[in-house]
Amino acid sequence: MEEAVDSYTRQALEHIRYLSQVIGGRGSTTPAVREAGDYVIEELHKAGAATVESEPFMGSPSTYRPYALAFFAAAIGSAIAVLVGDRVYLELGALLNLLGAWAMLAETDFRFHWWQLTLKKVPTRNVVGVIPPSGQPVHRAVLFAHLDTHRTPIFYSSTTWQNLFGTILAAAFLSMALGFVLFGVAALVGWDWLRWSGVILLPIQLFTLYLVGSADSTPHNPGANDNASGVGALVSLAQRLHDQPLAHTEVVLLFTDCEETGAYGIRAFLDKHAAEYGPQAVYVTLDEVALGVLKWLTTDGLILRHPTHPRALELAHSVSNALPDIKTIETAGLTYTDALPATMRGRIALTLCTVPDDAAAAASYWHQMGDPIDHIAAVTLENVQRFTWELLQQIDAG
Numbered sequence: 001m002e003e004a005v006d007s008y009t010r011q012a013l014e015h016i017r018y019l020s021q022v023i024g025g026r027g028s029t030t031p032a033v034r035e036a037g038d039y040v041i042e043e044l045h046k047a048g049a050a051t052v053e054s055e056p057f058m059g060s061p062s063t064y065r066p067y068a069l070a071f072f073a074a075a076i077g078s079a080i081a082v083l084v085g086d087r088v089y090l091e092l093g094a095l096l097n098l099l100g101a102w103a104m105l106a107e108t109d110f111r112f113h114w115w116q117l118t119l120k121k122v123p124t125r126n127v128v129g130v131i132p133p134s135g136q137p138v139h140r141a142v143l144f145a146h147l148d149t150h151r152t153p154i155f156y157s158s159t160t161w162q163n164l165f166g167t168i169l170a171a172a173f174l175s176m177a178l179g180f181v182l183f184g185v186a187a188l189v190g191w192d193w194l195r196w197s198g199v200i201l202l203p204i205q206l207f208t209l210y211l212v213g214s215a216d217s218t219p220h221n222p223g224a225n226d227n228a229s230g231v232g233a234l235v236s237l238a239q240r241l242h243d244q245p246l247a248h249t250e251v252v253l254l255f256t257d258c259e260e261t262g263a264y265g266i267r268a269f270l271d272k273h274a275a276e277y278g279p280q281a282v283y284v285t286l287d288e289v290a291l292g293v294l295k296w297l298t299t300d301g302l303i304l305r306h307p308t309h310p311r312a313l314e315l316a317h318s319v320s321n322a323l324p325d326i327k328t329i330e331t332a333g334l335t336y337t338d339a340l341p342a343t344m345r346g347r348i349a350l351t352l353c354t355v356p357d358d359a360a361a362a363a364s365y366w367h368q369m370g371d372p373i374d375h376i377a378a379v380t381l382e383n384v385q386r387f388t389w390e391l392l393q394q395i396d397a398g
């Protein structure tokens with residue numbers, strides 16, 4: 001925090017402080033995330049954004065409920081297959097495992113699945129500020145960051161847990177796929193003994209159900225790095241764009257809700273604007289941008305990995321070449337980001353984030369109560385802001 005940084009970084013730090021310390025945990029669709037939105041609206045007005053608007057949408061307060069329902073269905077299916085084992089129950093067991101696997105896969109890939117019919121959606125909003133160029137608008141860049149913060153379940157509480165949870169999720173998905181196949185074969189071919197595979201599948205499904213089922217009762221973290229850092233960087237960018245406007249690029253600054261519960265905010269924004277903006281618009285999300293080394297993602301998604309648009313990667317490389325003093329890395333994403341829905345629609349979309357140098361610290365603040373402002377590295381934040389600024393210059397010159 002003491003490092004000497006430029007004035008825009010100092011402004012960003014002040015926004016991070018306000019969001020993470022004064023407002024604190026900003027759960028998706030909660031009054032706290034609305035308060036964060038109000039703060040951003042006020043700051044965008046102060047920075048002289050041409051238009052600042054709230055765009056309402058229906059979002060989800062929980063990311064875990066659809067998964068809990070999927071594992072619950074599979075566990076019931078596996079239990080009746082083992083305990084009863086008659087043909088019709090084996091068929092039912094296979095079907096429930098299939099429904100569980102389908103729901104999990106669809107949920108991670110933002111696609112429709114049967115349990116969504118039972119999900120409670122509540123009204124919330126995105127905040128959108130537009131900064132026009134000084135000259136004729138030719139290009140458009142949409143820079144976005146999520147306002148909401150995640151809960152703090154046990155499986156994010158340490159690096160070991162985080163790695164383990166990845167394996168548990170993969171095992172749970174596999175157990176449901178196997179449950180469908182094995183119980184299905186048992187019912188069709190009459191190999192009754194196959195139903196005993198449920199003795200292995202069921203504990204995996206019950207354990208995962210317990211983990212995700214209890215996650216929604218944990219508090220929301222203050223989210224200094226994830227993602228007051230992205231929000232703060234973009235609000236201070238509004239000020240810089242006001243001071244030094246681009247020549248031909250309209251910049252849309254978007255602050256989303258419900259990234260943490262399934263990227264509902266960005267999906268609503270794309271539904272409304274993607275067609276109008278066209279395929280040439282560049283979408284860049286800043287997510288966790290104040291801790292360690294700058295990186296961008298080459299793929300995005302939890303189970304199905306979607307490759308980043310080649311034009312987005314080309315831009316990232318070109319910006320990195322122009323700023324040789326900033327260390328960068330490119331890696332595949334481990335989960336999804338707000339850029340994924342744009343990538344899935346074939347848009348030029350990039351995720352800029354950071355990863356701590358120290359592997360042990362790498363996961364230590366993610367989705368934990370220990371993501372307060374003390375861990376924020378001002379120099380990292382400044383690097384991300386310089387990178388973003390250069391990116392805008394290159395889009396503007398393109």
Ligand SMILES: [Zn+2]
Nearest residue numbers: 226227287288
């Ligand atoms: Zn985030």
